[in-house]
Amino acid sequence: MTTTAGTSALGQLRSGTGAVSRARQRARIPADVSLILIGACFVLPLLWLVFASLDASAGHEARLPGRVSLDNFAAIMTPGLLFQPLWNSMVLSAGTAAVNLVAAVLAAYPLSRYQSRFNKPFMYTVLFGTCLPITAIMVPVYGLFVQLQLLDSMPATIFFMATTTLPMAIWMTKNFMDAVPVSLEEAAWVDGASGLTALRTIVLPLMRQGLGVVFIFVFIQAWGNFFVPFVLLLSEARQPAAVSIFSFFGQHGAVAYGQLAAFSILYSVPVLALYVIVAKGAGSSFALSGAVKG
Amino acid sequence: MAVSLRRDRSGHRRRHSGLRRQARLIPVLPAVVLLLVFLAGPVLWAFHASFTNAALTGRNARSPGWIGFDNYARLLSDPMLPLSLGLTVLFVGGSAILGQNLLGLTLAVLMRRARRTVAAVVGTAVVAAWVLPEIVAAFAAYAYFSRDGTLNQLLGGLGLGQTDWLYSFPMVAILLANIWRGTAFSMLVYRAALNDIPGEVTEAALMDGARGWQRLAFITIPMIRGSIATNLMLITLQTLAVFTLIWVMTAGGPANASTTLPVLAYLEAFKFGDIGYGTAVASVLILIGVVFGAAYVRLLRESKP
Numbered sequence: 246m247t248t249t250a251g252t253s254a255l256g257q258l259r260s261g262t263g264a265v266s267r268a269r270q271r272a273r274i275p276a277d278v279s280l281i282l283i284g285a286c287f288v289l290p291l292l293w294l295v296f297a298s299l300d301a302s303a304g305h306e307a308r309l310p311g312r313v314s315l316d317n318f319a320a321i322m323t324p325g326l327l328f329q330p331l332w333n334s335m336v337l338s339a340g341t342a343a344v345n346l347v348a349a350v351l352a353a354y355p356l357s358r359y360q361s362r363f364n365k366p367f368m369y370t371v372l373f374g375t376c377l378p379i380t381a382i383m384v385p386v387y388g389l390f391v392q393l394q395l396l397d398s399m400p401a402t403i404f405f406m407a408t409t410t411l412p413m414a415i416w417m418t419k420n421f422m423d424a425v426p427v428s429l430e431e432a433a434w435v436d437g438a439s440g441l442t443a444l445r446t447i448v449l450p451l452m453r454q455g456l457g458v459v460f461i462f463v464f465i466q467a468w469g470n471f472f473v474p475f476v477l478l479l480s481e482a483r484q485p486a487a488v489s490i491f492s493f494f495g496q497h498g499a500v501a502y503g504q505l506a507a508f509s510i511l512y513s514v515p516v517l518a519l520y521v522i523v524a525k526g527a528g529s530s531f532a533l534s535g536a537v538k539g
Numbered sequence: 540m541a542v543s544l545r546r547d548r549s550g551h552r553r554r555h556s557g558l559r560r561q562a563r564l565i566p567v568l569p570a571v572v573l574l575l576v577f578l579a580g581p582v583l584w585a586f587h588a589s590f591t592n593a594a595l596t597g598r599n600a601r602s603p604g605w606i607g608f609d610n611y612a613r614l615l616s617d618p619m620l621p622l623s624l625g626l627t628v629l630f631v632g633g634s635a636i637l638g639q640n641l642l643g644l645t646l647a648v649l650m651r652r653a654r655r656t657v658a659a660v661v662g663t664a665v666v667a668a669w670v671l672p673e674i675v676a677a678f679a680a681y682a683y684f685s686r687d688g689t690l691n692q693l694l695g696g697l698g699l700g701q702t703d704w705l706y707s708f709p710m711v712a713i714l715l716a717n718i719w720r721g722t723a724f725s726m727l728v729y730r731a732a733l734n735d736i737p738g739e740v741t742e743a744a745l746m747d748g749a750r751g752w753q754r755l756a757f758i759t760i761p762m763i764r765g766s767i768a769t770n771l772m773l774i775t776l777q778t779l780a781v782f783t784l785i786w787v788m789t790a791g792g793p794a795n796a797s798t799t800l801p802v803l804a805y806l807e808a809f810k811f812g813d814i815g816y817g818t819a820v821a822s823v824l825i826l827i828g829v830v831f832g833a834a835y836v837r838l839l840r841e842s843k844p
Binding site: 272273276277279280281283284286287288289290291292293294297304305306308344347348349351352354355356359361363367369371372373374376377378379380381382383384385386387388389404405407408409411412415440441465468469470471472476487490491494502505506509512513516517520 | 560563564566567569570571573574576577578580581582584585588593642645646649650652653654657658660661664665666667668670671672673674675678679680682683685686687688689690692693719722772776779780781782783787800801804805808809814817818820821824825827828829831832833835836839840
């Protein structure tokens with residue numbers, strides 16, 4: 246039976262539905278087992294994060310804490326260590342997402358609604374912009390910020406971070422806007438409404454969900470960004486959690502792995518929650534298709 | 540249609556219509572200004588600064604002098620360049636093109652055959668590593684590969700020898716960490732692509748007696764080759780830019796054994812204080828990115844006339 250699983254499955258496929266489902270169940274077992282094995286490999290590195298955060302005497306090894314305690318969380322719940330950096334991350338990410346959304350919506354509207362010789366080259370330039378390795382331009386950006394005396398400035402950092410995600414945001418916003426039918430606006434145009442009025446009153450409400458996806462997408466990227474604020478924001482009072490967690494690692498990491506893990510978890514929760522919202526609300530393939538398809 | 544409607548109404552003012560059509564593009568301006576100032580600006584400035592002796596501190600920080608091709612001459616004779624280029628190629632080829640790409644495809648194919656709940660749970664585990672902030676993922680990978688970390692615990696449990704991965708095999712640790720971190724993207728792309736294959740095609744092949752691997756090689760893969768090309772380009776560009784993971788795990792060490800180009804540019808500019816030379820290294824990286832980016836745009840343009 247098992248040796249000819251392939252052909253017998255085929256035979257049963259032709260003979261009857263009950264047999265088919267049984268054969269399919271059997272064919273599924275190898276796929277299930279391999280998937281579970283691969284999945285386990287992906288979970289393993291995360292185990293340490295969870296175990297160590299609950300273990301007051303944690304090291305590098307993943308072990309079940311002898312006594313589950315929230316001491317690590319209590320130790321880092323101070324304004325200087327946790328709340329100020331998280332607030333900075335919040336300002337940085339929300340600011341970046343807001344700048345992105347305004348600039349992307351404004352840019353996407355004419356590109357989506359009016360034919361122009363300018364559209365295609367612009368969209369391909371934008372697409373090209375999504376490809377630039379941002380890490381590569383951080384050294385020149387630092388040089389530029391020194392010359393313009395913008396180093397350690399929150400607004401300048403927000404505008405720079407917004408620009409790094411702007412190409413992707415424009416691309417996604419235009420795709421979402423293209424999906425809103427033009428016919429409704431045409432009626433408004435005939436009634437004498439200007440393009441921007443039609444945008445505000447008709448198009449934007451209809452693409453709420455898409456705008457939410459763009460906002461969250463940019464927010465998650467900005468929240469997790471380490472390198473840009475690491476290079477551009479120097480004073481501790483302005484550094485977001487991504488950077489302060491790294492300095493914490495440098496200063497106390499060798500002695501306080503449990504606290505490092507607890508800090509990491511608290512810092513990760515907001516983006517995990519936002520990702521779940523996008524994935525549940527819109528389907529992750531939907532969000533991805535907005536980003537990837539042409 | 541609406542456009543022609545409007546133009547008919549204002550037919551007598553045709554002289555202005557060109558001007559009006561230009562005016563419609565005004566909302567694009569904020570985005571254009573941002574892109575010019577913060578993206579095009581630094582790229583151009585990079586090529587300029589790579590011809591100067593700009594420094595992090597001191598006299599040359601305020602008024603860098605023009606030194607022509609000196610930085611590039613130094614770069615070409617620097618033994619770090621071939622080493623760093625080689626490590627970057629190894630990193631991108633091993634972790635993105637082979638690792639993430641093949642594992643992502645494998646996962647997507649397996650998920651179509653496996654039970655729905657198993658696929659969902661494993662999918663969540665794979666995506667979790669990808670959604671986490673990069674610094675947290677880097678810490679987790681660091682702990683996993685460190686001397687008394689989880690990997691050595693497992694190897695010890697199996698009765699195998701333990702090594703200090705981050706010191707003895709830094710590139711292996713970084714490659715595996717980046718596969719762990721990034722496979723979710725390829726998996727999502729391939730799941731979407733496989734869902735687009737019409738069911739009749741697979742059924743027809745099944746009826747003709749094609750075995751699993753035959754269907755994969757002769758039907759599935761040719762049908763999703765567009766997605767494969769797109770995915771390869773995007774993960775190559777993403778992996779080229781990886782800095783945080785390497786910086787936290789090994790900081791380019793030991794003895795430069797894991798110094799990829801982004802790490803080299805950072806070290807030269809900020810550790811050794813030579814912004815001009817660091818920018819020259821960054822310019823090489825930007826050029827590689829430009830080549831791949833242009834290839835990607837061309838690919839999309841050809842697939843979509």
